[in-house]
Amino acid sequence: MFETVILEPLRLPKDAPLERVRLAPTEGRGPDYDTMFDFRTLAYGAVRARGGVVLVCPKLGRLAQVLRDARIAGAGGALRWRGMRRFRRYDEVWISGGEPGPVLEVVLPEAAGGAVRRITVMTRRPVFDGLRCLTTKSKDNDLAWIADWARHHVRAQGAEGVVLFDNGSTAYAPEEVTEVLAASGLKAATVVSADLPFGPTAVKPPHHIALFFQSATLNLARHWALPRAAAVAVNDIDELFLSRGGRTIFEAAEQSRLGYVTAQGHWRSRAQQEGPPRHVQHVMRDVPEALCKEKFCIVPGGPLRWFGWDVHGVGRYQFNGIARARDQYFAHCREISTGWKYQRGSSDGAVERCPETAAGLEASLGGGA
Incomplete structure (x- = not known):
């Protein structure tokens, strides 16, 4: 199977009162820092995993509270926050409760503007199993x-x-x-179209801490397409x-x-x-x-x-x-x-x-x- 997939991330609205906090001080950012920094992505993708759903996210910082306070519902009703795993350049949010279905509806808290957003639950790719x-x-x-x-x-x-x-x-x-x-x-290939900020390299250490995209998408592939490779x-x-x-x-x-x-x-x-x-x-x-x-x-x-x-x-x-x-x-x-x-x-x-x-x-x- 050879396919092209469009990634459908969960992002804050452009006019949301909250955004991700920059990870480098002003003197360490460099001229292109803000252009390349991801201020709005909450999750790159949602994947069924271990009796629930895992949201593979950029480093959330204070935006973790946004997801914790959000009302998230699937086909079987409301889902609850189960926990969070923090990694060096990405985070995982685990939720469970009912049948997620193909799409999650996310009602953001008032602190983040109260908007209703949706994220597709990505379907497993058994074509890669054993490869x-x-x-x-x-x-x-x-x-x-x-x-x-x-x-x-x-x-x-x-x-x-x-x-x-x-x-x-x-x-x-x-x-x-x-x-x-x-x-x-x-034998098989999936190309995922993901037009999202890659992240900036700071001019002072730690240089690469805001490069969320690559680390997070590696783990999106790990949970979604390649767990049984x-x-x-x-x-x-x-x-x-x-x-x-x-x-x-x-x-x-x-x-x-x-x-x-x-x-x-x-x-x-x-x-x-x-x-x-x-x-x-x-x-x-x-x-x-x-x-x-x-x-x-x-x-x-x-x-x-x-x-x-x-x-x-x-x-x-x-x-x-x-x-x-x-x-x-x-x-x-x-x-x-x-x-x-x-x-x-x-x-x-x-x-x-x-x-x-x-x-x-x-x-x-x-x-x-």
Whole structure:
């Protein structure tokens, strides 16, 4: 199954008297902070889970009281607040009481304007059950990059499914991403169109605490589409998992005691600069080797199933060291970038060809540089 889904979040009205409080002091915000900050989203999505519904939310702060005081009703009547789980860059609100039905009606308290809002209860995706899957986010990445990313992981890692959150791309429609994934050899893919603020990077520490979107949507995928996947690998479009031994990143996670492994990142540059950049050209390593923060693969129903997923690991990354799979790494391709975070080009220092990376990319993508 290949499908495109439009995310229907729960948001405060534009004229609501309350909004999310900025997480950085004035001197730490930078010029684009307010433009990129998410002031109004209460929940990205609602998913049936453990006898109730979980709302996957940005960090709520004082807006938690808004949801606590709201009157929430499903098909079976009123639902009650069951509790809240707080994570580093997202929160979960758990509610229960009656049959939720397909849509929840949320009457906001007077302090938040008293408006009536609705949020769809997202339907499970059993098509991903038992599959080895990837999940990621993307905005305006070249469709050829997305195709290469998917094709590499199908051929080199045995990937079978993808859940991709398209964060408001303007270069093409989300349906075009779905078409690209459908042609990559995958068994199933869902592209979720989610045009919501990604979040700002502060100019002073903590820099990334307001980047709610990526962490929250990873966990939306975890609860909604991927809870029964065989294993799920998390990385970005500019990152390709590669194996040094006979097993894949998915097999490494499945064979781990924790049901969880991390892979070290290695920066890679293009061998030649002519023409548009492609992953397969990124076969040059820095001298000395330049490393970057790890990415991971997890068995969703394994021993760490209660831990939230984040960009570089589960929880607060406390298992990352002991979970490092020495036979796995990923190539972080410098020029596969839209420059949304900062402008990236080739390495400024000495580089040399990496035969290992070159062989891996040649085998999966062909036409190696």
